[in-house]
Amino acid sequence: MTGQTGNGGPMRPTDLLTNAERTELIGSMRPEDAETVPELHEVDVPPELQRTIEEAMGRYPQLRSASIPALWAVQRHYGWCTPDGIRQAAAVMGLTPAYLQSVASFYDLFRLEPTAKHRVLVCHNISCWMRGADDILVEFCEATGCDHHEAEHDGANSPDGEVYVKGFECLGACDIAPMASIDEQYYGPLEPGDAATIVEQLKRGEDPMPDKDIRKRRTAGDHDTPGRGAEEVSVGE
């Protein structure tokens, strides 16, 4: 493998490089180093991963449409989009690894670096912010030991490798603001102190706060009709 991703570590964003590093990087790139489509026998793809990707390819009129499903499959298999996983998917799909890497780097949900076991995405968009999301994120960072600045921007892993925390854009659940997506499930409205409880529960392998699971929520609806209507929430006085 060639290029920055092949040398073990994940790629650093080029805008974080110093000018000297940038010049060196550009100077080190040669057209003949560009990786072509890897052969299947070179990549040692796990059979179930290959099967999932091939199934996805069969669902679409054009197989390239399976790029995103394939990356999802890689992420589910390895926990994040590993360079080797991307290479394996590229071999199955007949694309270059660079192509899939370019697709993966566009989307927020694809993780291009190793990620802790549990994933907490804390919404910090308008409605959640109005209801105290910033404090919730701080609490998650305190409970996990994640660096707050890092969590707010790129996402941070806790020092014990158990929980990944990231400030996220609107997750489409402003009815339960402030909320978080925890291992792909939505929970809210979160209150002060909930973050510490949730982190404890995750570390013990329990479901976090079952009563705040959005799946249990009824429609807001007409509160004058008995049996209908959302419960009132505190909005400050």
Place this chain on the structure above:
Amino acid sequence: MPETRVLYENLDEQGLATMDVYKRRGGYTAIDTAFRSMSPEDLIFNIEESGLRGRGGAGFSMGKKGSFLPRGDMEKYLCCNADESEPGTFKDRELMYKNPHALIEGIAISALAVGASYAFIFIRGEYWEVADVLDAAVAEAYDAGYLGENILGSGCRIELVVHRGAGAYICGEETALLDSLEGKRGNPRLKPPFPAIQGLYGGPTLINNVETLMNVPLIVNKGPEWFKGMGTEQSTGTKVVSVSGCVKRPGNYEIELGIPSREIIYGLAGGPGAGREVKVWFPGGSSAPVLTGDDLDLPYSFEAMAEAGSMLGSGAIIVGDDTVSVPELALRTARFYHHESCGKCTPCREGTNWTVKMLERVVRGEATPMDLDIISSVQENIIGNCLCVLGDAMAMPVGSMVKKFRSEFDDAIAAARDAAPGPIDVAGADEPPLVLGATA
């Protein structure tokens, strides 16, 4: 003012997401009518006649859009836009999670109407659980013969694929959605050609929002006249409104279009907390220019919102009470669009970046009143100058906040100046400028 529950009827019923219960509630009767006794032309005519307008944001007539697709034997496609990423919007999530079969029925009928043999539900990757529910419902619909080959003996074939996105607001923009569905980075395309002529894989493509498509079976069952009987002349039918922010009962409410906005914010959602007042609100998602407490008596309809200089958009009302700082709200809004800009067009990529930097200066107290004029002029230079409207979607609300709450911005700047003991330390002022290609 009660709700008018049409799409939301029975939504809390246990098991509605299964075919059995959905059929017991009258589901899959419209697909029967459509496939056995209606021609595609009849369907398009009925949808257009009903006045159904797109529920995703732009509010374009669905029937008109459908009629733009050419007739003929070429491969055509239908995409259901379930990317729902507009801040403040959460209606499609609830609709799909609780009643997936109504969406599938709407998609099958609409695909018949435009002659599409492939349909896709592009659902945002964050809605993993909702996509699982859709997958299960699609499998049931295939088994029952409502999808696949020779649907209900009509000879029509419709394949439906649930496609999970991976986290990008831009993919809610229809041409970026198509690129993403083709397996690329989600960059918008130049229009024209519009997707109705040249869309997915180069073929004619109909793209509609979840809520829009879910109205189609109802129009087939009850007729366009019934649909027109609700709402106003230019905004027919009901609308699911997502109310959030500083209100006591945030949630989705289905209303007849045209009722006073106050009824929604105060009557249904309970209004802000005791002793608080509505100061600022977005009537249609964070992309809509903001309105103030003085605008609460406007009817909630496409035309009234447009007349007031804003838009109904996706029907997401975000309410800010008098504790909310508008400069901070503007910053929060701008940060979102800066993060989500795909970077393809310069006015959006650079405009969102500089707007965030300037608003940070305002909030930190490092700005001058002149910066506000620069912010306004940046917004004006974004609008209309990009391939898609993502940049506009920041420029409109931010521009409207600076315009309508100018004195609050001025006060924030003045207060920070007065509080500062000496010359203001501007972050990054002592760093040398970065010159591309220069060696350090």
